[in-house]
Amino acid sequence: MHAFDLVSPTTLEDALTALAEEEAQPLAGGQTLIPTLKSRLAAPSKLVSLRAIxxxxxxxxxxxxxxxxxxxxxxxxxxxxxxxxxxxxxxxxxxxxxxxxxxxxxxxxxxxxxxxxxxxxxxxxxxxxxxxxxxxxxxxxxxxxxxxxxxxxxxxxxxxxxxIPVSASYQKFWQPASRFALTGVFVARFADAVRVAVTGASEAGVFRWQDAEAALADEFSPNSVEALARPSEDMIADLHGSGSYRAHLTQVLTARAVAAQLP
The missing domain is CATH 3.30.465.10 (Uridine Diphospho-n-acetylenolpyruvylglucosamine Reductase; domain 3)
Structure with a gap:
């Protein structure tokens, strides 16, 4: 780990002033930043801890x-x-x-x-x-x-x-070692719309599955998404799962998130 200065301002104004300095970087929970620093993948000259604000x-x-x-x-x-x-x-x-x-x-x-x-x-x-x-x-x-x-x-x-939605559910298939989502789906039902967001699956990061949103807006039922196929071309493929596997998980977890909100 490279040497750096650490400051802990107690007001937002002081934090913004410190962060305006060259190569200063904010420190929130540090659950990603600290391992990054230990691996020497980042070398800020100053860390500005936000914990005391x-x-x-x-x-x-x-x-x-x-x-x-x-x-x-x-x-x-x-x-x-x-x-x-x-x-x-x-x-x-x-x-x-x-x-x-x-x-x-x-x-x-x-x-x-x-x-x-x-x-x-x-x-x-x-x-x-x-x-x-x-x-x-x-x-x-x-x-x-x-x-x-x-x-x-x-x-x-x-x-x-x-x-705050009328109802919602998050369904996560996690990678056992890291507990990160191999695929995770959050379905939120509002009075006038349904929103479906998927994490852990796409090379583009988190995304809304709009086909599922449209189907669920017509009928809020697991059956509405069972026939939907999420394309696998842009899905992450690694040693934990192929792109087609993550695409399949997206459909399965969406249906589970819907079912969890029904009586």
């Missing part, structure tokens, strides 16, 4: 939105969102292991945009909005491909605002 932590409900501070840990979401957005809480409760859940943050996960991370599917399926000090970014515009987002270099996430 209390304004970036916690959950609140306003205007039918669940608003989650960017530095809120997965464990906190799992514990405090259960009565508000149960599917989101269940998803957070099954991310990684206890160490990851108590250190990893929602903002860090979204900013990193790992192609197998769970939170991007929840954000995209919910039609959530990502808030930064400069602007608001719709989920459909935020994710730009594997490990890429619409964030600018000096931009950090401060809050994520989730519309």
């Amino acid at each position: 209390r304004d970036l932590q916690g959950l609140r409900v306003t205007d039918d939105l669940l608003c989650i501070g960017a530095m809120t840990t997965h464990a906190t979401v799992a514990a405090q969102a259960r009565d508000i957005y149960p599917a989101l809480a269940d998803m957070a409760a099954n991310i990684g292991d206890p160490a990851v859940r108590n250190r990893g943050t929602i903002g860090g996960s979204l900013a990193n945009n790992d192609p197998s991370a769970c939170y991007p599917s929840a954000v995209l399926a919910s039609g959530a909005t990502i808030i930064t000090p400069q602007r608001s970014i719709a989920a459909d515009e935020f994710f730009q491909g594997m490990f890429f987002t619409d964030l600018e270099e000096d931009e950090i996430i401060t809050e994520v605002r989730f519309p």
